[in-house]
Amino acid sequence: MKQITNVNKPKVLVVDDEPTNIHVAAKALEESYELLVATDGKKAIETTNEQLPDLVLLDIMMPEMDGFEVAQRIHSNPLTKNIPIIFLTAKQHQEDVKQGFQFGAKDYIRKPFKPDELQARVASQIEAYTLQERLDRELKIRKQNWKMLDDNxxxxxxxxxxxxxxxxxxxxxxxxxxxxxxxxxxxxxxxxxxxxxxxxxxxxxxxxxxxxxxxxxxxxxxxxxxxxxxxxxxxxxxxxxxxxxxxxxxxxxxxxxKLKQLSERDNLTGLANRLRLNNILDDNAEQFARHGYPFSIILLDLDYFKNINDQHGHQIGDLILKELICSILVFNLYTKWIILLTS
Known part of the structure; x- marks a missing residue:
């Protein structure tokens, strides 16, 4: 029988060694599904691995490899383990039904089957499979997104x-x-x-x-x-x-x-530069106007500081400035400002 394909439809693999049974199943399903066909277990496994159908209709009684073994091999493959399987069989014993579910079957239809029943059960299993696949993909994406967020x-x-x-x-x-x-x-x-x-x-x-x-x-x-x-x-x-x-x-x-501190403070003394002092003055003046909080400024003038630089060098002059500032800060811990003038 010629394989019926339509890429816009879910794929159903029909596995049966009797052409008549394949024809009956195909007639019931061809309008709604892309049909794949296999007449033995080996071909069924190859087609499943290559085509990844959305559902497998699988006959149990087949030569060389029965449906139970085919189902077991399909579900042992990580790529195909979630594909739903519906067994088609003429067997009537309850033990056969039980065994079918043990091998991973989602449903069990006895021959001869009615086309309406086959359509309904196939549609139900494909809908459930499609929904589960969508949920699994979304869960995988969420896990990936969470890991990216968690790591970064x-x-x-x-x-x-x-x-x-x-x-x-x-x-x-x-x-x-x-x-x-x-x-x-x-x-x-x-x-x-x-x-x-x-x-x-x-x-x-x-x-x-x-x-x-x-x-x-x-x-x-x-x-x-x-x-x-x-x-x-x-x-x-x-x-x-x-x-x-x-x-x-x-x-x-x-x-x-660090960049802000470098832009607002003198590199030598660590004191606020003019930009920072202007901002502090504005802030403190605003607080004084609003709450009456007082603030103070110390203005120091070091006379003849140039003589120190000329006689002992700028390195000694810098050291004296830093020691002077340190002494003043220790003496008056609550002073917010110090303006140092040298001449």
């Missing part, structure tokens, strides 16, 4: 009380931690100790209101290193859109902070 984005799932429920691979690598060092621990274990309580108060007030919080923060890795991060903390929800905690995203910004 530093994030952690955090409970309402600040407990770390999960940390991504990228998060563990960034903070030099093993997963077990973070799991179940409070997030404050990563605190540098240099962040103010006012900052944390604002953070918890914001996220407790189910609002996102975004900031730059200095935190500590598991091996004690301090690094700057851009942190974004957002509410986390389950599939029912119930608020269940937070997701904290972290991005290392050490280079950005």
């Amino acid at each position: 984005v530093a994030f952690a799932f955090v409970s309402f009380n600040g407990e770390i429920e999960y940390a991504s691979n990228a998060f563990c690598q960034e903070f030099r931690c093993k997963p077990e060092e973070l799991q179940g621990k409070n997030f404050n274990m990563l605190s540098s100790g240099e962040t103010t309580q006012e900052f944390y108060k604002e953070l918890w007030t914001t996220i407790s209101s189910e609002k996102p919080f975004e900031s730059e923060i200095l935190d500590k890795t598991c091996n004690g290193e301090l690094h700057w991060y851009h942190s974004t903390i957002v509410p986390r929800y389950d599939e029912d859109k119930t608020w269940i905690g937070y997701t904290a995203f972290y991005k290392n910004i050490d280079d950005k902070i």
Whole structure:
């Protein structure tokens, strides 16, 4: 019998050593499916491996290799193990039916079969197979996407009380931690100790209101290193859109902070340069106008400093400047500004 093909239709492989049975099955199915034909077990396995049909209609009683062995070989191949098989047989014993299901059959139709029954059962199994294949593909894509996210984005799932429920691979690598060092621990274990309580108060007030919080923060890795991060903390929800905690995203910004510090501070003394001083003055003047918070400025004038450079060299002059600044900062720890003039 000539094979009937249509690439736009699901593929059904009909396996039977009797041409009459193939003809009856083909007549019932040819309008809805692309039909593949095999008259023995060996050909059935070859066709299944090459064509990957969406379903196999398989006769049990065949010479050389019966349907049970064919089914076993199809389902032992990783590429074809999920293809549904419907046994077609004239056997009537319940034990044969049981054996068919043990070899992976999805359904069992006794001969002679009615065309309407065959159509319904084939359609049901192909629909289930197609749906399962789609779900498997989507699950595979989701797993791939999750792995890509987990390996490249530093994030952690955090409970309402600040407990770390999960940390991504990228998060563990960034903070030099093993997963077990973070799991179940409070997030404050990563605190540098240099962040103010006012900052944390604002953070918890914001996220407790189910609002996102975004900031730059200095935190500590598991091996004690301090690094700057851009942190974004957002509410986390389950599939029912119930608020269940937070997701904290972290991005290392050490280079950005270093560049900012270089652009705002004098390389020799470490004091704020004019750009930084102007910004500080604006900020403090605004706070003074709003809250009445006072601030102070120390203005120093070193007379005849040029003589030191001329007599002892600039290296000694630089050393004296740094020692002078250090002494002043120790003497007055609360002074926000120092403007140093030399002549």
